[in-house]
């Protein structure tokens with residue numbers, strides 16, 4: 454165990470890890486020492502020191518320090534065991550495979566106009582947001598040679614569900630959204646731009662609520678069914694929007710919403726003719742209400758937030774729907 458942990462820390466040097474998470478450090482005296490703003494507490498004067506040779510950090514501001522695992526525990530509020538799992542998964546071939554696949558689809562989006570065209574039709578035009586969400590496009594039929602060139606075996610591609618048993622790509626003519634958890638891609642969602650069934654996830658866990666690390670800081674949270682709903686709402690400035698991809702929340706997604714009792718959750722699910730979305734919202738709303746949260750059910754004059762914005766709604770139109778949303 455001890456040896457495994459040492460090897461894990463060698464394979465993910467602390468300084469690399471911090472830099473990948475957007476930490477900037479400057480040389481501080483000794484060659485292997487760096488100093489920068491502390492990622493663990495708010496500060497304006499740099500007091501976070503990293504010794505790249507020893508693979509250790511120490512902050513003179515919040516007086517916390519240690520190795521990579523300790524940093525992950527503090528930064529992501531995970532237990533020791535969870536931090537080790539998190540780091541090990543970063544090195545797992547399947548995780549890197551999803552990372553490379555998402556990167557490939559992201560570049561492809563700019564090679565095939567139909568992907569961008571579809572997004573524009575659905576009201577998603579902001580290139581900065583498209584980049585931020587890591588959206589991509591799967592034309593279909595060209596993923597395998599790309600992954601093979603990167604050294605991924607066909608077996609691993611099959612296991613990940615990226616390639617079907619008949620050798621066809623799982624995603625074909627779909628706009629792709631990577632689902633991230635703590636910066637690691639845990640699944641890919643593909644939205645059909647053609648006549649195929651609209652939704653597709655890889656056969657693995659869908660992970661926690663979408664982008665929960667950034668949304669959890671808001672006291673009021675908007676929960677939507679689909680990632681296109683989320684995209685238009687983020688674009689309109691409602692960055693407190695998250696998504697469970699569908700109306701069913703896994704136990705861990707439900708627990709995320711219930712982290713704090715002071716939270717108000719706006720449920721903005723689909724308004725279906727057969728009442729499926731409305732009933733799902735009511736059922737979930739009652740469970741959240743029993744858990745002590747404030748729940749408000751949003752009624753839109755459109756099928757879902759995405760079509761509302763695609764039809765020309767403005768941020769203040771949507772804000773008005775939030776204001777009008779009745780409490781449970």
Ligand SMILES: [Zn+2]
Pocket residue numbers: 491492493494501512513514515516517
């Ligand atoms: Zn600090």
